[in-house]
Amino acid sequence: MIRLHHVPGSRSFRILWLLEELALDYDIQPYRLDDGSTRQPDFLALSPAGRVPALEIDRQAIFESGAILQYLLERQPQAGLAPLPGAADRARFLEWLHFSETQAALLEQLNIQHIFLRPPEARSPVLMKLLARRLAVTMQAMERTLTGQDTLLAGGFSAADVAYGFNIPAVFRFVRGDAFPALQAYAVRMAVRPAFQRAQARDGAGTLYARDFYEVPDV
Numbered sequence: 001m002i003r004l005h006h007v008p009g010s011r012s013f014r015i016l017w018l019l020e021e022l023a024l025d026y027d028i029q030p031y032r033l034d035d036g037s038t039r040q041p042d043f044l045a046l047s048p049a050g051r052v053p054a055l056e057i058d059r060q061a062i063f064e065s066g067a068i069l070q071y072l073l074e075r076q077p078q079a080g081l082a083p084l085p086g087a088a089d090r091a092r093f094l095e096w097l098h099f100s101e102t103q104a105a106l107l108e109q110l111n112i113q114h115i116f117l118r119p120p121e122a123r124s125p126v127l128m129k130l131l132a133r134r135l136a137v138t139m140q141a142m143e144r145t146l147t148g149q150d151t152l153l154a155g156g157f158s159a160a161d162v163a164y165g166f167n168i169p170a171v172f173r174f175v176r177g178d179a180f181p182a183l184q185a186y187a188v189r190m191a192v193r194p195a196f197q198r199a200q201a202r203d204g205a206g207t208l209y210a211r212d213f214y215e216v217p218d219v
């Protein structure tokens, strides 16, 4: 039995997408971030900070999306979704896999600033601008790589791409896409993968974003 503890539209989408790429059977235990369900003792026993994803697999539970991705990949090396230790592009693979969290942490702070902070006066337009600039820098790194190659690794699709399944739909809500044609085209290429679409069909409706783009308010 494999069970994914999941919030629609969250980092747990990374795991959902990889489970589909690996053609594994699993079920989903859904949560919301606004109803206290991720603060219940049963969930905290699986994920001590009350964060998704957590995955129950092989009679244990694992939290941290990067760790879960690596665990799943090690279980099925024959799937060819990650260069093995010692392979020439192993270092690039690990960089991209973990860089997704550098980017996701900026998205998380932008979500807090634009959406969650109450009262609205507690929000800081200066911080919003700084975070959006830092997010754009992470997008520029992707843009440079994706100009001239279709996937983050030159050798083709890998779980490094899967790690951005949560990030990419969100980054263009805070940074305009005009300067990132390669990244936009990449987002479209990833979204038409059959496994991505199956994952999306199981994801559930995200409730976080009410707008396509979040402008920094005038100060």
Ligand SMILES: N[C@@H](CCC(=O)N[C@@H](CS)C(=O)NCC(=O)O)C(=O)O
Residues within 6 Å of the ligand: 007, 010, 011, 012, 033, 038, 049, 050, 051, 052, 053, 063, 064, 065, 066, 101
């Ligand atoms: N580094 C962790 C971050 C997990 C994380 O922060 N998940 C968010 C959803 S995207 C969450 O559960 N937030 C709930 C909270 O902070 O209470 C991972 O990659 O698994």
